[in-house]
Amino acid sequence: MNCSDVRDSIESYITDDLSDTESAKVAAHLAACDGCATAYEETRALVAGLSGIAESFVPRERFVPERPYAPRPVGGWGWRIAAVAASILALLAISALSVPAIARELPLPLAREIDALEQTNETLKEQVDELTVRLETIGGVEVAIVDTAPGDVAPEVAEAVKTLAMDFVRAQYSGDLEALAAMGTQRLRADLTAHPEDYLRARDAAVVFAQMTEPVDAGDGTFLIFVRLSDSADWVDSQYQEDFEIKLIDGVYLVDFMGMDA
Amino acid sequence: MEDHELVRRAQSGDDRSFATLVRRHERTLYATAYAITRSQWDAADAVQDALTDAYLNITALRDPTRFAAWVSRIVVNRCNGLLRRRSRVVPLEEPPEPQAFVWDGPEDGIDLMRALQSLSPDHREVIALRYFRDLKVDDVAAVLGCPPGTVKSRINRALASLQATLSRDHSAQEV
Numbered sequence: 001m002n003c004s005d006v007r008d009s010i011e012s013y014i015t016d017d018l019s020d021t022e023s024a025k026v027a028a029h030l031a032a033c034d035g036c037a038t039a040y041e042e043t044r045a046l047v048a049g050l051s052g053i054a055e056s057f058v059p060r061e062r063f064v065p066e067r068p069y070a071p072r073p074v075g076g077w078g079w080r081i082a083a084v085a086a087s088i089l090a091l092l093a094i095s096a097l098s099v100p101a102i103a104r105e106l107p108l109p110l111a112r113e114i115d116a117l118e119q120t121n122e123t124l125k126e127q128v129d130e131l132t133v134r135l136e137t138i139g140g141v142e143v144a145i146v147d148t149a150p151g152d153v154a155p156e157v158a159e160a161v162k163t164l165a166m167d168f169v170r171a172q173y174s175g176d177l178e179a180l181a182a183m184g185t186q187r188l189r190a191d192l193t194a195h196p197e198d199y200l201r202a203r204d205a206a207v208v209f210a211q212m213t214e215p216v217d218a219g220d221g222t223f224l225i226f227v228r229l230s231d232s233a234d235w236v237d238s239q240y241q242e243d244f245e246i247k248l249i250d251g252v253y254l255v256d257f258m259g260m261d262a
Numbered sequence: 263m264e265d266h267e268l269v270r271r272a273q274s275g276d277d278r279s280f281a282t283l284v285r286r287h288e289r290t291l292y293a294t295a296y297a298i299t300r301s302q303w304d305a306a307d308a309v310q311d312a313l314t315d316a317y318l319n320i321t322a323l324r325d326p327t328r329f330a331a332w333v334s335r336i337v338v339n340r341c342n343g344l345l346r347r348r349s350r351v352v353p354l355e356e357p358p359e360p361q362a363f364v365w366d367g368p369e370d371g372i373d374l375m376r377a378l379q380s381l382s383p384d385h386r387e388v389i390a391l392r393y394f395r396d397l398k399v400d401d402v403a404a405v406l407g408c409p410p411g412t413v414k415s416r417i418n419r420a421l422a423s424l425q426a427t428l429s430r431d432h433s434a435q436e437v
Binding site for chain 2: 007008010011012017042043046047049050051052053054055056057058059060
């Protein structure tokens with residue numbers, strides 16, 4: 001190994017990224033060459049200095065990733081909202097019922113959400129009384145409705161949106177792709193054609209509507225509704241969630257987006 | 263708990279695990295973004311956007327053991343996108359802006375950071391990924407989309423430039 005080879009290998013030698021054989025060759029050269037030994041010492045000090053300042057930057061404020069909110073860019077908005085809503089509604093379903101008008105506060109900045117989750121228990125205890133949950137009969141089925149946004153939409157609109165979401169879920173479980181297509185917008189139909197497997201559920205399983213939120217008017221002609229579901233005979237709590245974006249087109253409510261969340 | 267386990271939990275919807283990942287990586291991500299953008303506020307924007315991207319796309323990370331490189335790549339892309347959109351020049355003579363971060367490092371670390379800022383963008387990027395993010399050469403190569411050999415030679419040249427800058431600064435101070 002000559003000096004040029006050694007100089008090229010010094011950094012890898014310091015960071016222990018050479019093979020044993022190569023490392024031994026570099027060590028032998030450094031022991032015999034003052035110039036390379038000096039270069040090695042300088043580089044070692046420099047690398048140590050750089051590594052030593054990696055953790056020196058303490059943000060004065062915690063990072064708060066902003067979630068872009070309406071108006072909705074085509075195709076990119078629904079799942080972002082759904083991602084936030086999923087964790088919140090799961091929280092509602094699992095822990096208790098809390099956070100009034102939570103849908104109105106979407107999207108929550110990440111840090112705030114994280115901080116809120118870190119204090120979940122205390123917050124829930126304080127707020128549990130502020131939210132009402134009522135049993136409502138929709139299409140002959142009794143469902144727990146969470147008043148996340150009470151009064152946000154007219155009662156007849158709320159009922160139409162809730163009914164559509166439930167009918168959509170039933171069609172998913174009966175494997176009826178034609179019915180799903182008939183309940184969807186052009187956008188949803190295109191997705192349904194491309195990925196039918198994303199829409200179909202366990203055929204003829206006994207679906208349980210565990211909870212639904214009150215529909216929210218997103219302000220651009222879209223209504224959001226989140227439905228927690230179970231199809232297990234051992235049901236103790238909801239198993240998963242479907243997030244819907246529903247639009248009123250030519251007097252008919254249609255599903256524009258459906259996403260599944262844990 | 264190791265990163266890959268936290269990633270798996272975050273992918274299952276556990277926001278606390280994602281929060282832990284953020285706390286664990288934010289300082290070095292910030293240092294990396296600052297080295298690349300040379301502006302604290304641009305760095306803060308880039309890291310903030312990158313963490314949002316990471317949060318929303320965490321399920322897309324197929325190999326949880328690759329989180330460090332994956333999130334580094336998102337930060338680098340965000341920084342470069344930001345730099346492309348801006349033509350702002352940050353005077354090198356100025357010390358780090360005091361507003362966006364608190365310096366919790368050694369006194370001479372600020373000199374080192376200043377010297378780092380005088381390097382070319384390619385060299386700043388590779389130094390930050392290698393030593394701030396502590397990535398292996400192969401991971402740096404994956405982040406930057408170039409061969410490992412290129413990364414190695416770039417690191418060597420960057421260290422040589424940095425050494426020369428520090429020596430020059432040191433000589434100037436003595437005069």
